[in-house]
Amino acid sequence: MNFDLSDDQRDAAAGARAFFTGSASPAAARAALEGTAAPAPGRKALADIGFLGITVPESAGGAGGSVLDLAVVAEQGGAVLAGPSLVTAARAAVLLEGAPDLAAQLADGSAALAVLDGPVSGSAPSVDAADATLFLGLDDGVLVVGEGEVVPGAPLDATRGLARVRMTSRRVLAEDAAQLWARARQVGAVVMAAEDLGAADRAVLMGVDYAQQREAFGRVIGSYQAVKHMLVDAWVGVDQLRSLVWWAAWAADSAPAELPLAASAAKAYAAEVFERAAETVVQVHGGIGFTWEHDAHLYWRRAKVDRLLLGDAAEHLDAVARLAVAGALG
Amino acid sequence: MTAVTLPPSRRRREVLPVDFDDTAEEAAYRARVRATLEERDAELLHVRPGQSADARRYEAELRATERVLAEAGLVGVTWPQEYGGQGGTLVQQAIVAQELARARVPTLINHIGIGMCGPTVIAHGSDDQRQRYLARLLRADDVWCQLFSEPASGSDLAALRTSAVRDGENWVVNGQKVWTTLAHVADFGILLTRTDPERPKHAGLTMFVVDMHAPGVTVRPLRQMSGDAGFNEVFFDDVRIPDSERLGEPGEGWRVALTTLMNERVAIGGAGSDIGQSAEALAAHARDRLPALGAEQQVLARQAVGRALVASLATRYTGYRRFTTLSQGGVPGPEASAGKLGGTAAARLVSDAGVRLLGDDAVFGATGDGDETWQKAAAYVPGVAIAGGTDQVLRNILGERVLGLPPEPRTDKSAPFSSGGRR
Ligand SMILES: Cc1cc2nc3c(=O)[nH]c(=O)nc-3n(C[C@H](O)[C@H](O)[C@H](O)COP(=O)(O)OP(=O)(O)OC[C@H]3O[C@@H](n4cnc5c(N)ncnc54)[C@H](O)[C@@H]3O)c2cc1C
Numbered sequence: 001m002n003f004d005l006s007d008d009q010r011d012a013a014a015g016a017r018a019f020f021t022g023s024a025s026p027a028a029a030r031a032a033l034e035g036t037a038a039p040a041p042g043r044k045a046l047a048d049i050g051f052l053g054i055t056v057p058e059s060a061g062g063a064g065g066s067v068l069d070l071a072v073v074a075e076q077g078g079a080v081l082a083g084p085s086l087v088t089a090a091r092a093a094v095l096l097e098g099a100p101d102l103a104a105q106l107a108d109g110s111a112a113l114a115v116l117d118g119p120v121s122g123s124a125p126s127v128d129a130a131d132a133t134l135f136l137g138l139d140d141g142v143l144v145v146g147e148g149e150v151v152p153g154a155p156l157d158a159t160r161g162l163a164r165v166r167m168t169s170r171r172v173l174a175e176d177a178a179q180l181w182a183r184a185r186q187v188g189a190v191v192m193a194a195e196d197l198g199a200a201d202r203a204v205l206m207g208v209d210y211a212q213q214r215e216a217f218g219r220v221i222g223s224y225q226a227v228k229h230m231l232v233d234a235w236v237g238v239d240q241l242r243s244l245v246w247w248a249a250w251a252a253d254s255a256p257a258e259l260p261l262a263a264s265a266a267k268a269y270a271a272e273v274f275e276r277a278a279e280t281v282v283q284v285h286g287g288i289g290f291t292w293e294h295d296a297h298l299y300w301r302r303a304k305v306d307r308l309l310l311g312d313a314a315e316h317l318d319a320v321a322r323l324a325v326a327g328a329l330g
Numbered sequence: 331m332t333a334v335t336l337p338p339s340r341r342r343r344e345v346l347p348v349d350f351d352d353t354a355e356e357a358a359y360r361a362r363v364r365a366t367l368e369e370r371d372a373e374l375l376h377v378r379p380g381q382s383a384d385a386r387r388y389e390a391e392l393r394a395t396e397r398v399l400a401e402a403g404l405v406g407v408t409w410p411q412e413y414g415g416q417g418g419t420l421v422q423q424a425i426v427a428q429e430l431a432r433a434r435v436p437t438l439i440n441h442i443g444i445g446m447c448g449p450t451v452i453a454h455g456s457d458d459q460r461q462r463y464l465a466r467l468l469r470a471d472d473v474w475c476q477l478f479s480e481p482a483s484g485s486d487l488a489a490l491r492t493s494a495v496r497d498g499e500n501w502v503v504n505g506q507k508v509w510t511t512l513a514h515v516a517d518f519g520i521l522l523t524r525t526d527p528e529r530p531k532h533a534g535l536t537m538f539v540v541d542m543h544a545p546g547v548t549v550r551p552l553r554q555m556s557g558d559a560g561f562n563e564v565f566f567d568d569v570r571i572p573d574s575e576r577l578g579e580p581g582e583g584w585r586v587a588l589t590t591l592m593n594e595r596v597a598i599g600g601a602g603s604d605i606g607q608s609a610e611a612l613a614a615h616a617r618d619r620l621p622a623l624g625a626e627q628q629v630l631a632r633q634a635v636g637r638a639l640v641a642s643l644a645t646r647y648t649g650y651r652r653f654t655t656l657s658q659g660g661v662p663g664p665e666a667s668a669g670k671l672g673g674t675a676a677a678r679l680v681s682d683a684g685v686r687l688l689g690d691d692a693v694f695g696a697t698g699d700g701d702e703t704w705q706k707a708a709a710y711v712p713g714v715a716i717a718g719g720t721d722q723v724l725r726n727i728l729g730e731r732v733l734g735l736p737p738e739p740r741t742d743k744s745a746p747f748s749s750g751g752r753r
Binding site for chain 2: 001002003004005006068208211219220223225227229231232236242243249250265268314316320321325327329330
């Protein structure tokens with residue numbers, strides 16, 4: 001047993017951190033919310049750096065990497081609220097296993113893909129659909145790809161590129177695709193949990209930073225237990241979430257039978273941990289934390305949205321219980 | 331755009347970086363452990379609902395079980411061979427723990443001795459002490475306890491008052507300890523005393539090994555909220571301890587105690603093979619009990635079970651991560667406190683979900699067969715949250731030592747203890 005990242009993965013994380021901090025930021029997320037910019041760094045930059053193709057096979061122009069490789073990169077994107085989401089790339093890569101041409105277009109960015117949740121005739125709000133031109137959906141158990149009419153809304157969080165879509169053309173990619181679809185959704189849930197991990201971690205650090213500087217009643221506020229303990233609880237959650245994300249990503253790569261349980265555990269925990277971290281960073285900052293200019297609300301927005309995407313915590317907790325009762329814990 | 335290296339995982343490695351599977355060596359070791367446990371199954375005690383009410387007999391059975399396991403080389407796996415251990419690796423120790431849990435063998439009677447007292451003797455004891463005590467401890471020939479807390483000093487351990495005064499080759503001890511787990515069955519204990527009240531509180535302490543059967547030692551069991559009597563008051567009246575039983579130098583007791591406490595957090599964090607902490611036990615219980623609940627209750631119970639399992643798995647895998655760090659040569663740091671916090675929170679959720687699954691039986695007497703396992707597990711959790719450092723104290727440690735937040739102002743660190751610090 002070895003439950004630690006490899007040196008290669010640490011290097012990849014450091015590289016991804018450098019890339020994301022140079023190309024995306026909460027300021028960009030705010031601009032997206034105000035409608036003055038698209039989510040950063042955008043599809044092209046993500047394709048150029050190779051992040052959209054991390055799990056696409058080498059034969060289709062990808063890196064042929066593992067879900068865990070992708071997760072450590074996604075964590076860094078999450079820290080700065082980057083978009084589009086690597087969830088879309090991860091999920092599409094699974095769905096396009098049998099369509100190497102499309103997988104290649106996913107990896108090199110020549111196709112702007114999104115995966116639709118809910119009915120393809122009028123989808124639920126789906127990640128990265130707002131600026132996509134090609135859509136993957138499940139229609140009566142059949143995996144389809146096609147174009148569509150995008151109906152943007154006014155999402156609580158602008159970095160997720162949420163939109164409803166009505167598919168206008170469809171080509172069948174695979175019959176009997178329910179299982180493939182489910183696995184793709186599980187892998188997507190793992191990667192979203194990884195992005196949430198990065199965001200929650202960053203939120204806690206922002207809070208710690210501020211608590212080390214701000215003074216009240218003649219003392220730095222971080223020396224007060226009410227503040228200190230709130231931050232510790234959020235940090236412990238982040239630390240534990242990291243374990244579940246790595247486990248779930250490992251399961252996606254190496255223990256497929258464990259993936260449903262692990263993915264649901266990670267997604268459910270991510271929803272709660274990220275929400276608590278975001279709530280904490282707002283509270284630790286006091287009045288400043290409630291201002292538009294401060295970054296706290298951008299994390300809070302994503303936490304509120306992410307917890308409902310790809311199944312909310314209640315759905316995943318239920319799945320964990322059902323799977324465990326059915327013997328998934330071994 | 332910043333230039334970066336891409337994840338070089340294109341080069342496929344033989345072993346995945348993160349890997350929960352056993353290596354060939356680990357698998358062989360696990361198979362050996364499992365075979366041993368199966369072979370000696372009849373000689374081992376097993377966790378079972380409605381456990382033996384006769385405490386004396388249970389104690390004897392626990393001692394016998396530990397002896398069997400020690401003979402089989404499954405106790406003190408990482409301890410040096412010269413003291414009765416196996417000189418094995420941390421991974422092997424974890425495998426043994428997993429296999430014991432799988433075989434439903436209860437927590438070893440000497441868990442405090444193995445987890446805390448023994449490592450302290452190894453680190454600070456004389457060769458003579460190590461030879462005399464350690465092998466016997468592993469076999470449960472002697473059971474050990476940890477005599478730290480006092481009525482007026484729990485979290486603030488260094489405020490303790492039990493005194494040890496030098497008298498020739500002996501020390502004379504007077505005072506009272508409390509909440510001492512296992513003192514009623516223990517043969518030896520590690521005892522923290524004040525030997526110099528004129529020094530600041532942390533500087534005037536000295537640690538000893540004390541014979542619990544020595545004249546002047548009185549043990550009075552205390553009943554806990556769970557109904558069991560697992561801890562005790564211990565009184566010391568002119569108890570004479572030879573100087574050769576000192577652990578570390580006079581005045582160095584705090585440093586010695588830190589070794590114990592560090593090991594304690596590691597020993598407690600994320601551990602637990604007993605029902606009430608185990609995800610597997612909860613899943614099995616849910617399988618039995620869910621069908622008996624109404625449809626709506628099933629939905630709610632599954633939410634509780636799911637939440638508990640997630641917390642439990644998060645704690646387990648965080649433990650694996652720490653443990654990987656340790657087996658790569660890292661030292662246990664303050665992060666271990668996070669393991670205890672997480673483990674306590676998970677144990678609370680797991681036992682609560684277990685109780686919830688009982689439906690009316692949860693509040694209305696025992697279930698038909700007199701099994702109160704889950705109620706007992708739930709009633710034990712508040713103690714878990716206190717023993718070995720309360721949740722608040724652990725949060726202080728994490729906040730200050732991991733997150734780097736400023737310590738609370740305190741006035742008691744430099745004044746002589748006899749002046750009462752700030753009091
Ligand atoms: C089941 C069980 C087994 C035990 N076994 C042993 C044993 O084998 N050997 C042994 O020596 N002891 C043992 N103990 C004692 C245990 O270590 C102490 O109870 C514990 O350290 C807390 O001390 P206290 O009870 O004096 O509480 P106090 O220290 O009086 O704490 C009371 C409350 O004040 C809070 N508090 C105290 N200081 C701070 C602070 N700085 N900041 C914020 N909050 C604070 C605490 O969190 C708690 O809520 C055991 C206790 C239990 C419950």
